[in-house]
Ligand code: 13P
């Protein structure tokens with residue numbers, strides 16, 4: 001028995017998470033337990049789910065998040081592998097609900113799989129998105145090789161330096177990732193400080209944020225769209241690195257070409 005039985009709409013969302021987890025593994029972005037996914041599933045919660053007893057003790061989030069009262073999330077489990085989640089999402093993740101104090105959660109289904117260690121960042125971002133009235137319901141943290149490599153250079157950690165370079169590698173990059181790439185300096189993984197810095201970057205109007213020397217954190221309406229933004233940006237980084245490997249600095253699209261593209265596609269200049 002699974003909470004997803006006879007709940008096709010909820011199952012479809014979780015199936016998307018499993019599909020994305022498979023992509024993360026095949027791309028080489030999900031070594032061991034690397035990366036995590038959470039989605040806000042509150043809109044698919046029914047009365048029978050609300051009546052279900054918890055299968056864990058209340059656990060502290062580590063921070064208080066007032067907009068999460070009564071919200072429900074699917075979370076990848078800590079130390080769980082994306083490649084296992086791809087086959088069996090409820091074996092490598094669980095469904096949690098936030099308690100009325102907004103500082104604790106409990107696991108509801110299917111098994112007591114403890115949520116990701118990056119829960120403070122994920123839930124803080126969901127809290128921020130709900131406060132803003134955003135339609136975004138998914139957040140993704142992953143370790144894309146080429147984007148992480150860029151963050152080992154001061155040059156690319158400068159605000160919007162990587163964004164400008166990546167946009168200029170291939171025209172679709174700006175069209176499909178119009179807010180660019182935010183930069184968060186190195187902070188301890190899973191810390192509340194990292195969560196707060198991630199929110200500050202998202203609040204500057206980025207959907208995709210780099211955690212220096214660690215990975216990316218991306219938000220979007222659903223998990224497939226969050227994945228797409230990271231995929232598009234990492235592809236641009238691969239093109240830059242391929243050119244450098246061939247022994248030259250890539251030209252990049254010119255300022256005039258970027259301006260024309262922004263005008264025609266209706267993108268911010
Ligand atoms: P979890 O296994 O706890 O999700 O951690 C993976 C990770 O990438 C931490 O940054």
Ligand code: ZN
Pocket residue numbers: 034035141142143189214215
């Ligand atoms: Zn990580």
